[in-house]
Amino acid sequence: MSFISYLVSGLSLGSIYALIALGYTMVYGIAKMLNFAHGDIIMVGGYAAFLAMSASWCPIWLAMIISVTVCTVLGVVIEKVAYRPLRSAPPLAVLITAIGVSYLLQNIALLTQSATPKTFKSIAAGAPPFLLVFEGKAPLFFTKLSDSPYGGESPVLTISMETFLAIVVSLVIMAALTLFINKTKAGKAMLACSEDRGAAQLMGINVNATISMTFAIGSALAAVAAMLMCSAYPLLSPTTGSMPGIKAFVAAVFGGIGSIPGAMIGGVLLGVIEQLSKAYISSQLSDAIVFLVLIVVLIIRPTGIMGKKISEKV
Amino acid sequence: MRKTTKNNLITFGGTTVLAVVMAVLSAAGALNSKTSGLLIPMGIYIILAISLNLTVGILGELSLGHAGFMCIGAYVSGAFSLVFQNTISPVWLRFSLAIIFGAVMAAVFGILIGIPVLRLRGDYLAIVTLGFGEIMKSIANNIYLTEDKNGLHFGFTNPPSGIDSETKRELLKGPIGMAAPQDTTIWAVIAVLLICLAILMMFIDSRSGRACMAVRDNYIAAQSVGINVTKYRLMAFTLSAAIAGAAGALYSHSISLLAAKKFDYNLSILILVFVVLGGLGSLRGSIIATIILYALPELFLREAGNLRMLLYAIILIVMMLWTNAPFGIRLRERILNSGFVMKLKAKFNRKKAGAGGAENE
Numbered sequence: 001m002s003f004i005s006y007l008v009s010g011l012s013l014g015s016i017y018a019l020i021a022l023g024y025t026m027v028y029g030i031a032k033m034l035n036f037a038h039g040d041i042i043m044v045g046g047y048a049a050f051l052a053m054s055a056s057w058c059p060i061w062l063a064m065i066i067s068v069t070v071c072t073v074l075g076v077v078i079e080k081v082a083y084r085p086l087r088s089a090p091p092l093a094v095l096i097t098a099i100g101v102s103y104l105l106q107n108i109a110l111l112t113q114s115a116t117p118k119t120f121k122s123i124a125a126g127a128p129p130f131l132l133v134f135e136g137k138a139p140l141f142f143t144k145l146s147d148s149p150y151g152g153e154s155p156v157l158t159i160s161m162e163t164f165l166a167i168v169v170s171l172v173i174m175a176a177l178t179l180f181i182n183k184t185k186a187g188k189a190m191l192a193c194s195e196d197r198g199a200a201q202l203m204g205i206n207v208n209a210t211i212s213m214t215f216a217i218g219s220a221l222a223a224v225a226a227m228l229m230c231s232a233y234p235l236l237s238p239t240t241g242s243m244p245g246i247k248a249f250v251a252a253v254f255g256g257i258g259s260i261p262g263a264m265i266g267g268v269l270l271g272v273i274e275q276l277s278k279a280y281i282s283s284q285l286s287d288a289i290v291f292l293v294l295i296v297v298l299i300i301r302p303t304g305i306m307g308k309k310i311s312e313k314v
Numbered sequence: 315m316r317k318t319t320k321n322n323l324i325t326f327g328g329t330t331v332l333a334v335v336m337a338v339l340s341a342a343g344a345l346n347s348k349t350s351g352l353l354i355p356m357g358i359y360i361i362l363a364i365s366l367n368l369t370v371g372i373l374g375e376l377s378l379g380h381a382g383f384m385c386i387g388a389y390v391s392g393a394f395s396l397v398f399q400n401t402i403s404p405v406w407l408r409f410s411l412a413i414i415f416g417a418v419m420a421a422v423f424g425i426l427i428g429i430p431v432l433r434l435r436g437d438y439l440a441i442v443t444l445g446f447g448e449i450m451k452s453i454a455n456n457i458y459l460t461e462d463k464n465g466l467h468f469g470f471t472n473p474p475s476g477i478d479s480e481t482k483r484e485l486l487k488g489p490i491g492m493a494a495p496q497d498t499t500i501w502a503v504i505a506v507l508l509i510c511l512a513i514l515m516m517f518i519d520s521r522s523g524r525a526c527m528a529v530r531d532n533y534i535a536a537q538s539v540g541i542n543v544t545k546y547r548l549m550a551f552t553l554s555a556a557i558a559g560a561a562g563a564l565y566s567h568s569i570s571l572l573a574a575k576k577f578d579y580n581l582s583i584l585i586l587v588f589v590v591l592g593g594l595g596s597l598r599g600s601i602i603a604t605i606i607l608y609a610l611p612e613l614f615l616r617e618a619g620n621l622r623m624l625l626y627a628i629i630l631i632v633m634m635l636w637t638n639a640p641f642g643i644r645l646r647e648r649i650l651n652s653g654f655v656m657k658l659k660a661k662f663n664r665k666k667a668g669a670g671g672a673e674n675e
Contacts, residue, residue: 103627242579294442
């Protein structure tokens with residue numbers, strides 16, 4: 001049973017990674033840059049939701065909308081101010097700028113919100129756990145432990161509402177995103193831009209607007225991931241976003257950067273690997289194991305699971 | 315004299331004079347304790363900055379794991395010093411051996427990591443080196459090394475099994491860190507700094523250094539004229555790692571209790587900021603930028619520690635926009651071609667011409 005519980009928490013963490021990795025992989029596919037600040041947008045989303053929720057008049061659904069809006073605007077502004085002027089610059093310059101933006105967001109948060117971690121109120125606070133499994137009895141769905149018909153017996157497996165929400169919300173968003181990209185005109189424009197930016201422009205696609213839209217979608221997904229993540233792991237500090245951000249990038253590379261199904265598979269696999277290695281190998285070394293996975297993947301199959309090989313043209 | 319040689323001599327001479335003057339002032343008690351306390355860390359940061367400049371500026375690859383190599387150097391040399399604290403008696407000999415040992419181990423890791431990692435380029439290389447730095451930090455954070463009458467015990471649990479508790483002496487204490495002997499003096503830092511600077515200058519000005527720059531400027535063209543790309547990239551990467559290891563050795567012997575969490579991603583970024591502000595590929599620039607960015611805020615902005623980090627972030631973004639964005643380039647040209655700057659330039663050139671004429675007579 002404990003294995004299943006680790007597996008479920010790995011799936012839940014993995015779906016959050018997958019949401020973040022989608023942002024990385026879409027931006028990488030279209031703008032051909034590693035948006036290092038993506039992890040810190042998660043942190044900003046967390047703080048926006050936290051500040052909104054700490055106002056007494058603000059219901060949770062409004063806080064969620066505020067958080068998504070703030071992140072979307074922030075993503076578009078960062079792209080306009082910092083990345084767009086460097087579109088024809090060497091990759092090293094863009095990468096250093098992205099690191100600068102990430103550092104800037106962290107330090108602004110540090111100055112305005114202080115380094116002390118805040119306790120994030122779960123978006124599913126007060127909700128009953130999704131599933132309770134007891135030894136030899138029928139499982140209970142959406143029932144509080146205090147309302148259990150089995151008296152004081154303690155369950156062998158509990159799946160919390162947050163865990164359940166993270167998996168379901170991620171699945172819904174991924175399905176919607178896949179539909180959006182393959183069926184709508186704007187989504188097809190994104191595909192065209194990632195295939196060949198110059199040719200897309202010749203076909204009458206507004207490349208700048210498409211790239212802005214990509215950043216907007218990626219940042220909105222980051223806000224959703226922020227709320228799911230902070231509900232499951234409720235400590236919020238200015239560096240909250242950087243580690244999940246880097247791990248989600250590992251997930252994106254793992255699945256093949258630029259590929260949307262790849263980001264989903266990579267994210268889920270990475271979450272499961274992380275939780276299982278935390279449980280069975282060493283909790284202190286789990287980060288090291290995640291990065292080891294990245295190094296091994298890049299050595300064996302540099303294009304990732306779903307990536308395609310591109311030969312360099314002179 | 316060649317222009318490069320002349321430039322190198324100016325940088326080397328200037329650094330020597332500045333370092334010796336500061337050290338003498340500090341020894342004579344002319345500086346207050348705060349300023350002289352800054353000299354050793356500043357020297358160490360300069361060594362780190364010039365070594366990272368080799369990877370980022372000359373090789374053209376962004377390494378975000380520089381703190382990882384520093385961590386290896388710090389831990390290996392610190393453990394060496396602790397183990398031989400009572401065996402090798404002259405401090406200078408033990409300390410020199412510790413630095414060399416730290417640098418060699420960092421170089422070995424540089425090769426081990428470099429062989430797989432240098433198959434990648436650009437963003438991938440950056441993220442893998444970042445991962446490497448994090449791995450090194452987590453491992454160093456979980457190492458325990460204990461000595462007793464039976465010898466050394468090494469492990470990832472505390473305490474490693476089978477310890478004789480009477481004679482035990484804890485050397486590496488996991489997350490608590492390690493207390494290496496305080497051997498680092500300002501003169502040791504200056505000596506290592508000048509040696510590393512000389513090595514880097516000679517490397518950059520050599521055939522290998524030029525090969526690295528060719529690879530940076532055009533990978534495919536360099537490959538097509540027969541440059542062994544992997545060999546030169548690995549050479550530069552390893553040299554950079556070794557120098558970072560030496561800096562780590564100096565660092566671990568300069569603070570009383572060293573914990574592995576110091577060697578995080580932020581440290582790598584900090585060094586990157588020094589390199590970027592100083593100018594990619596310019597050793598002199600790295601040295602000047604480190605002095606300005608490290609010393610000035612420490613002296614004048616001490617209370618506003620967080621503001622300093624904010625400043626670093628803005629410097630990174632503005633420098634990149636200034637040197638690479640179209641409007642930055644236009645603005646720079648307008649300033650450089652404005653009347654005032656032109657006048658200054660003309661004055662400077664005339665003076666230089668006058669001096670040159672005097673030399674010819």
